[in-house]
Amino acid sequence: MPEVTLVEVGLRDGLQNESRILSTSVKGQLAGLLMDAGVKELEVTSFVHPRWVPQLADATELIRTLPDRTDVRYRALVPNQKGLERALQTNVDEFAVFMSASETHNQKNINKGIDETFPVLQEVIQEVQNQGKRVRGYVSTVFGCPYEGEVPLSNTARICNRLLEMGVYELSLGDTIGVAVPNQVKEKLKALTQEIPAERLAGHFHDTRGTALANAYVSLELGITTLDSAFGGLGGCPYAPGAAGNVATEDLVYMLERMGVSTGIDLKKLCQAGWLAEEQLGKQLPSKVLQSVAAAEKKEESP
């Protein structure tokens, strides 16, 4: 049993931010490699409208190509009832709704105010529960908003409590633009865990400024044992070849395993997925461990 649950979001949060669109068959291969490496919680896609995220337009098709695995949970994002209807025609195991802790980001991302968003998500959560399945809630911009800057913790707390009441089993707290630093994460999570049990919280850190692993470490110290990550550190900003997306699963697995925390993931096997993604995206991915394993292998090959 792993002591930490890693939710692999590379195929969704990663690929949705990559400028090159991968084929359904390559995505299927990547999913296969991730599962071979021991990934059990696999967010595979999003049922947002293909106009907004063309990278994931093949959501239905992709899920249909995935093998039946009782030991792996396939997860998908659903923005609203319409998305859910499409998702329910596939064998998605778990769903996720999303909204932002800052009004402006919510407005720009979902085209609705925060309070207008609740009824939309309520409908989705209700319907998923009717199907006997679980819903996770993503809360974005918890540690900073590109439009509003600092986001008061009270915003986050209000949204978290409301989503829990509505029936989500877990809240993934997002550092969407990768601005968080460890003492801020500590302070916010300490306050939040006064109200909400740590078991209901997950950390979702982007590595735009290199702080994601430090933030993940601090979260873990506060008893948050579910962390989101993307293999290779997929999801970099298209404007910056080296800019990072989510914290890299490889780096997180390395850190945790060497800390004595079991993740259930085989690092060497995991690298296979990263290397295939690099080949298919035509660029180097930001994961440091991926690069250092590659360097070590090259060294062995050389005379």
Place this chain on the structure above:
Amino acid sequence: MPEVTLVEVGLRDGLQNESRILSTSVKGQLAGLLMDAGVKELEVTSFVHPRWVPQLADATELIRTLPDRTDVRYRALVPNQKGLERALQTNVDEFAVFMSASETHNQKNINKGIDETFPVLQEVIQEVQNQGKRVRGYVSTVFGCPYEGEVPLSNTARICNRLLEMGVYELSLGDTIGVAVPNQVKEKLKALTQEIPAERLAGHFHDTRGTALANAYVSLELGITTLDSAFGGLGGCPYAPGAAGNVATEDLVYMLERMGVSTGIDLKKLCQAGWLAEEQLGKQLPSKVLQSVAAAEKKEESP
């Protein structure tokens, strides 16, 4: 007054590991940009034999081109009496000796056993003190050795105590191959600070596996307020284009300043040095902040 002292080691520890050799004039320009950004502790070069580190063969020449700045401390590595003699012909303000906490690494790096190294360093330290100047001690492989794996803390403690007795004012504890993880850093530093005051210790973390910033954060929590870093994250392994060297100064400055810890360094100005190094080395450097600032500027330029 900065609350944390950052020792900028990019021109030495960074450049000595880059395969492309920069000209003395470019190094001088880089030093100038670093000082413009507020760097006060600047390790500029090493007086090891040019046969071993051709990248820094211009040590004497470089220091002679640097401006007289009473507010900046120019630092240089000296391996032995011979190196010191060369260094003493320049206006280096502060010297550093080095050795490893693991026998095999010390043997491979210095061509001597640990116990044979002490008298060599003793001579250097004595002579520097005769000149009324300070000497720092670098201890490598504190958190892991490429040949021996785990390195017992007792090795490190013994070497640190001996070097202090011999007269070094500070010990920089190196994660030379970038294998350390935060709980290990915490454990080792907690034990070490039982014997040695935290003010005498500095953290020197390489970012080979992405953990350097988390390790720096943990060090800071234990009262260690001197940290070594390299602008751009210079010093990557020549086998891996994306592999990182020292923790990137930009990333460290970002984290610290947002944590409310003053570094005295202007991040925007600091990026100028990183961009010049990228241009001159013909490759992208690993600092995440450097990339994200570059991306933000590109975005502003685009319509």
